[in-house]
Amino acid sequence: MTTRILRRWFVVHKWTSLVCTLFLLIVCVTGLPLLFSEQIWDTFVGDDDPPYEVLPPGTPNASLDVIVDKARALYPGQIITSVNPDDDEPAVLVSMAPSWQALKDDENYPDRHSGHWIKFDARTAKILEQSRPADAPKEPRTWTGIIMGICNRLHTSLFAYLPGRLFLGLMGGVFVASLVSGTVLYGRFMKRLPFGSVRRDRASRLTWLDLHNLLGAATLVWATVVGFTGLVNELQTPLFGLWRVTDVRQILRPYADLPVPSQEHLSSVQAAFDTAAKATPGNEVTGLSFPGASFGSPVHYVLWTRGATPLRARLFTPVLVDARTGELTGAYPMPWYLRFLEISRPLHFGDYGGMPLKILWALLDVVVIGVLVSGLVLWAGKRKIATDARLRALGYDLDDGDGTAPADFALTPVEGAR
Amino acid sequence: MNAVSPEIPVPSQPVSASRHAVAVWPWPIALGLLTAFGLLSALLGQHGVWLALSWAALSIPLIVTVACLFKAWCRTPSVKGGQS
Incomplete structure (x- = not known):
């Protein structure tokens, strides 16, 4: 040299x-x-969930359809936006809103949050907790929350x-x-x-x-x-954006102009979970969003599944299930650049060992x-x-x-x- | 650049024994491989033993660092006086 x-x-x-x-x-x-x-959240804020009922091990989960019906009965006239079983607790989070349009309008008003959620016990379908109503006074922010947010x-x-x-x-x-x-x-x-x-x-x-x-x-x-x-x-925002305007647009093109069907006439949510699990062997289904969500199709349930191993835990594969008939439309593995992104996450966060x-x-x-x-x-x-x-x-x-x-x-x- | 390196293969005249050219890369490469192995074994292996291997492999660069620092601070006390 x-x-x-x-x-x-x-x-x-x-x-x-x-x-x-x-x-x-x-x-x-x-x-x-x-x-x-x-650990910091657990130490300084603590788990504010009510204690879970102690049930004999192996108690089967309630059907998600029962949970969805209960949520609907609580807020008649509102829509359900997503159903997400918890990762490590026996709970199911159901998100709701007055309408898709109301959620869309929220984007223009930073103070308005028309969406809310209900947490159910996954086994008994009992309500555990609900989000604070939008008009309730804001919860004071904790020091932990402020510091962690800044970090x-x-x-x-x-x-x-x-x-x-x-x-x-x-x-x-x-x-x-x-x-x-x-x-x-x-x-x-x-x-x-x-x-x-x-x-x-x-x-x-x-x-x-x-x-x-x-x-x-x-x-x-x-x-x-x-x-x-x-x-x-x-680079995740541009990469997901790229995927959305290429593959996702291609997949959803045939359905783009269809009207969003009323939620009373949709096929079973539990069956959609089962269909998605069958369509992606080795993956677990982590959530479902209802037809009409801003990134999805007007007539499909979008189910997110992910790998069960540490390497693949952040590799998501979306599955489309036709919400009118309950039939599988397809599973769509992500393109290479998003797979690369998902694999690079654990290696950055160090949270896999x-x-x-x-x-x-x-x-x-x-x-x-x-x-x-x-x-x-x-x-x-x-x-x-x-x-x-x-x-x-x-x-x-x-x-x-x-x-x-x-x-x-x-x-x-x-x-x-x- | 020429295909033949212009550099003289024999290290330039050493002044003392410690001035001999030393192998630069074995240690960094070994630590690098251990790190890579540690990063991947926990990610790819799903069993406890792979996790333990990962922890062990990733500790070694840290242990080596501490050992070098310990050696420097305990065995060769600073002899310079009064200078910044």
């Missing part, structure tokens, strides 16, 4: 790192509470919605570039140093540099994976913060020195005639000061 190429890599590393460091510090710090958000929005979008998401995605890409260039520099720098040595008997700058190299090398692959999957996650994995994730995150901080210290410390002198001081052998000069001799003046 010639001096010129090396200098270029150095400049690439310096600038890519400078551009993304501040934002990475933000996402690294806000990511820590998000990693443990479940979440800073982490995903810097409070800037879609532009913020795309910007952070770009920063993820810049971070990966900085990791690649850093790896190249590491290869040059560590030629004469055994792995992991942290020199503390010389200038403090060398200690910081060795720290930067050690922490960076130890977390390189983890940081690359989490940085890249973070980038992919930030229990508490120990989350703790390891947090520790690796802290080490990456160390890499960022040591990089900043190195940059701030030697800004005034010309690039070449700096390279020599860092211990690179420049190929311009003095390759034999041992790296640290460049620091003799500093050492002479002691």
